[in-house]
Amino acid sequence: MKKEKIKIGWVGVGRRGTGMLKNVVAEMCAQVGDVEITVLCDKYQPAVEGGLEILREKGCPEPIVTNNYQDVLDNPDIDAIVIMTPWEGRAEMAIQAMRAGKYVGIEVGCAMDLKECYDLIEVYEETGVPVMMLENCCYDRREMMAYNLYEQGLLGEVVHCDGAYGHELPKAELFNEIEEGRHYRIKHYIHRNCEQYPTHELGPISKLLRLNRGNKMLTLSSFASKSCGLKQYAKDHLGEDSPYANMDYKQGDIINTIITCVNGVTIHLCLDTTLPRSYYSRNFTVRGTKGMVSEEGNTVIFDDMPLPYYEGFTEGAKNKNNEEEMFKLYDHPLHKEYQAKGTKEGHGGMDWLVMRAFIESVKNGTNTPIDAYDTALWLSIGSLSEASIAQGGAPVAVPDFTKGKWLNREPIVEGKYCLDKVCVDESVAIY
Amino acid sequence: MKKEKIKIGWVGVGRRGTGMLKNVVAEMCAQVGDVEITVLCDKYQPAVEGGLEILREKGCPEPIVTNNYQDVLDNPDIDAIVIMTPWEGRAEMAIQAMRAGKYVGIEVGCAMDLKECYDLIEVYEETGVPVMMLENCCYDRREMMAYNLYEQGLLGEVVHCDGAYGHELPKAELFNEIEEGRHYRIKHYIHRNCEQYPTHELGPISKLLRLNRGNKMLTLSSFASKSCGLKQYAKDHLGEDSPYANMDYKQGDIINTIITCVNGVTIHLCLDTTLPRSYYSRNFTVRGTKGMVSEEGNTVIFDDMPLPYYEGFTEGAKNKNNEEEMFKLYDHPLHKEYQAKGTKEGHGGMDWLVMRAFIESVKNGTNTPIDAYDTALWLSIGSLSEASIAQGGAPVAVPDFTKGKWLNREPIVEGKYCLDKVCVDESVAIY
Numbered sequence: 118m119k120k121e122k123i124k125i126g127w128v129g130v131g132r133r134g135t136g137m138l139k140n141v142v143a144e145m146c147a148q149v150g151d152v153e154i155t156v157l158c159d160k161y162q163p164a165v166e167g168g169l170e171i172l173r174e175k176g177c178p179e180p181i182v183t184n185n186y187q188d189v190l191d192n193p194d195i196d197a198i199v200i201m202t203p204w205e206g207r208a209e210m211a212i213q214a215m216r217a218g219k220y221v222g223i224e225v226g227c228a229m230d231l232k233e234c235y236d237l238i239e240v241y242e243e244t245g246v247p248v249m250m251l252e253n254c255c256y257d258r259r260e261m262m263a264y265n266l267y268e269q270g271l272l273g274e275v276v277h278c279d280g281a282y283g284h285e286l287p288k289a290e291l292f293n294e295i296e297e298g299r300h301y302r303i304k305h306y307i308h309r310n311c312e313q314y315p316t317h318e319l320g321p322i323s324k325l326l327r328l329n330r331g332n333k334m335l336t337l338s339s340f341a342s343k344s345c346g347l348k349q350y351a352k353d354h355l356g357e358d359s360p361y362a363n364m365d366y367k368q369g370d371i372i373n374t375i376i377t378c379v380n381g382v383t384i385h386l387c388l389d390t391t392l393p394r395s396y397y398s399r400n401f402t403v404r405g406t407k408g409m410v411s412e413e414g415n416t417v418i419f420d421d422m423p424l425p426y427y428e429g430f431t432e433g434a435k436n437k438n439n440e441e442e443m444f445k446l447y448d449h450p451l452h453k454e455y456q457a458k459g460t461k462e463g464h465g466g467m468d469w470l471v472m473r474a475f476i477e478s479v480k481n482g483t484n485t486p487i488d489a490y491d492t493a494l495w496l497s498i499g500s501l502s503e504a505s506i507a508q509g510g511a512p513v514a515v516p517d518f519t520k521g522k523w524l525n526r527e528p529i530v531e532g533k534y535c536l537d538k539v540c541v542d543e544s545v546a547i548y
Numbered sequence: 549m550k551k552e553k554i555k556i557g558w559v560g561v562g563r564r565g566t567g568m569l570k571n572v573v574a575e576m577c578a579q580v581g582d583v584e585i586t587v588l589c590d591k592y593q594p595a596v597e598g599g600l601e602i603l604r605e606k607g608c609p610e611p612i613v614t615n616n617y618q619d620v621l622d623n624p625d626i627d628a629i630v631i632m633t634p635w636e637g638r639a640e641m642a643i644q645a646m647r648a649g650k651y652v653g654i655e656v657g658c659a660m661d662l663k664e665c666y667d668l669i670e671v672y673e674e675t676g677v678p679v680m681m682l683e684n685c686c687y688d689r690r691e692m693m694a695y696n697l698y699e700q701g702l703l704g705e706v707v708h709c710d711g712a713y714g715h716e717l718p719k720a721e722l723f724n725e726i727e728e729g730r731h732y733r734i735k736h737y738i739h740r741n742c743e744q745y746p747t748h749e750l751g752p753i754s755k756l757l758r759l760n761r762g763n764k765m766l767t768l769s770s771f772a773s774k775s776c777g778l779k780q781y782a783k784d785h786l787g788e789d790s791p792y793a794n795m796d797y798k799q800g801d802i803i804n805t806i807i808t809c810v811n812g813v814t815i816h817l818c819l820d821t822t823l824p825r826s827y828y829s830r831n832f833t834v835r836g837t838k839g840m841v842s843e844e845g846n847t848v849i850f851d852d853m854p855l856p857y858y859e860g861f862t863e864g865a866k867n868k869n870n871e872e873e874m875f876k877l878y879d880h881p882l883h884k885e886y887q888a889k890g891t892k893e894g895h896g897g898m899d900w901l902v903m904r905a906f907i908e909s910v911k912n913g914t915n916t917p918i919d920a921y922d923t924a925l926w927l928s929i930g931s932l933s934e935a936s937i938a939q940g941g942a943p944v945a946v947p948d949f950t951k952g953k954w955l956n957r958e959p960i961v962e963g964k965y966c967l968d969k970v971c972v973d974e975s976v977a978i979y
Contacts, residue, residue: 338806344707371814373837383804393840394849403697408824411823411826414844428966
């Protein structure tokens with residue numbers, strides 16, 4: 118039943134597609150040997166050639182090259198399709214892949230409309246073919262440590278999580294997209310106003326809070342600041358006469374979103390990409406009755422910790438910055454195993470781990486650990502946020518894509534899955 | 549016209565009243581000599597005796613002592629009344645003071661109902677007697693540096709601010725309030741669910757955003773997590789059978805609030821007092837088109853800063869922690885002057901500065917730099933938040949206490965006021 122080696126159709130060789138191919142999948146072809154890229158697809162010829170070059174350099178088998186997605190869908194050898202194309206149309210491409218009977222991995226992002234999410238679920242339930250958003254941050258070290266702490270009860274009952282995408286986008290590159298006619302993100306900043314990029318923070322929070330598995334989102338409220346950052350940057354760096362200095366951008370500079378869950382937990386998200394900021398942060402924060410994980414504080418704290426790590430009334434910074442020490446004590450077993458075997462490139466290992474999770478699922482013929490319901494839910498956030506912002510922050514209902522199955526779906530035991538194979542249909546391994 | 553020395557009626561000698569008396573006002577009596585406590589009032593006899601002892605130790609004149617607020621109001625010698633009583637009833641006490649023709653300073657907090665705020669304004673407009681919320685954090689070093697940076701145009705156009713009260717309250721003390729029958733805060737946690745304590749962060753943000761002076765709040769939306777922290781603490785530390793482990797607390801552990809302003813700026817506030825957390829933070833954050841001030845990042849950054857302090861695409865922490873350096877370059881002139889003269893106790897100087905601002909206003913017979921409209925607005929947040937939470941986060945309209953005067957009220961020039969006396973009716977000095 119288990120496949121020793123799987124064949125992938127790789128669609129999209131832009132910045133992200135290239136990075137994943139180079140740092141992760143081509144490495145796996147070469148080192149692990151259980152995967153090969155059978156078809157490589159991109160509409161843009163230089164992109165596909167770049168991808169080909171990478172595979173050749175690693176000594177991987179020569180893939181079929183095409184600019185037509187249908188060729189990927191029609192290829193009978195392919196077990197799985199990985200979609201690394203721009204945001205728009207990913208759900209539709211995933212649906213086509215499921216109908217063709219191929220496992221689907223899609224790069225992170227949001228659907229443009231809720232209907233895409235419903236359609237994805239409809240076809241998933243009809244075909245039974247797994248689809249997985251390849252949310253790498255679900256596999257980052259801090260987030261995985263938080264799963265582990267939670268599993269061990271060290272955080273107590275979790276009542277609130279924060280997350281953000283605090284990353285000033287390289288603006289020159291954004292504006293270059295216009296020049297180059299590629300329009301990956303800039304069109305979204307011109308025409309839309311919403312939490313367009315929530316999954317790096319929401320994915321791990323969603324896993325930890327067991328959304329779709331005993332818990333579900335209830336409402337979402339979203340708020341946009343005015344939009345000034347891109348225009349000001351264009352004025353200052355491209356000149357007052359630049360068309361980009363005289364263009365209106367609908368996207369607010371800072372988007373705050375609050376999600377309430379049926380179990381009373383709240384989630385706060387912030388999208389922060391167009392104003393000057395000096396450091397990247399996902400502001401990953403888990404607040405429980407017995408402990409806190411805080412990326413901004415670079416700390417993990419428990420209620421019953423001895424000084425100097427914990428004192429309720431302490432002010433100042435002395436209780437920050439113990440994270441390195443905490444990693445040593447509480448690293449997630451999967452991450453520990455991964456480190457022991459030698460970490461890989463690609464965002465500190467998380468790219469490697471998320472791709473392994475996908476590949477192992479394909480090899481084992483099991484469901485993916487981030488499944489269709491998670492994928493649909495995460496894809497839906499952009500549209501929900503857009504609707505709430507358009508209504509001045511009015512709470513909007515979050516769909517239940519499981520149609521009630523969340524009440525009975527078993528949680529994935531984050532501290533155990535993938536290692537001791539407790540959850541056979543959630544299996545993942547790193548080599 | 550200007551008074552050389554003013555006489556104060558001091559009402560409330562609890563924890564906060566004692567601290568302010570000891571570290572600030574008794575010191576001013578002794579060192580500056582332009583103020584004296586003429587009447588000292590508290591219902592609780594040991595409290596008033598403690599205050600008396602402090603004044604004696606400092607060699608200040610012996611005040612009249614009373615447990616009856618009416619004695620303070622009736623005293624003809626008194627120029628100003630400082631109210632340091634519990635949260636409830638402060639607006640009413642301030643109104644009585646204004647009617648008695650006394651300047652009023654009130655400790656930070658929220659009104660219990662909007663009507664109190666409207667009444668405060670009605671009486672202020674009728675009597676013309678200034679009232680000032682003594683929001684010390686408006687005078688803290690980081691916040692004042694931000695005013696200065698903003699005045700100099702170094703932050704560009706401000707589009708968003710964050711603030712928080714991230715401070716785990718000492719729980720043993722909270723529960724002791726019940727034992728002692730004093731009930732300062734705990735009753736509010738048992739019976740209410742709202743952003744009860746926003747002004748430490750909102751005060752400075754409000755000043756910087758020039759609310760009531762060319763800008764105003766439009767809507768407020770507030771969200772509460774479930775309430776678990778106090779109960780869990782009581783279970784773990786007082787025992788399963790403790791009445792506090794079996795009590796229901798309405799107050800959510802984490803309250804997130806989003807305020808939108810007419811000029812398109814958004815404000816995000818977070819109240820975070822009942823769960824384990826390891827460090828105090830007001831999360832003071834100002835985001836402009838040309839710069840950022842971030843307490844959590846311990847940093848100030850400008851768009852055009854040379855490396856290593858700024859690089860749009862940089863990830864990681866290397867662009868954090870330059871705040872000390874920035875203080876040297878951009879300290880607010882008032883804070884610089886204050887430091888040159890030797891800092892005082894009381895929360896790093898801000899207690900001293902806010903009290904000086906109040907006292908100078910009284911001496912000069914001018915309006916207070918935090919005025920009746922600011923005070924009413926800040927007092928109103930708790931009730932607005934309570935209403936929004938009760939409606940699932942629906943945005944509620946924020947009253948315009950100025951009744952349109954905000955359109956024409958001149959901004960206080962934060963970088964200049966108090967020092968060169970540009971704004972005669974906003975004067976404040978530190979000695």
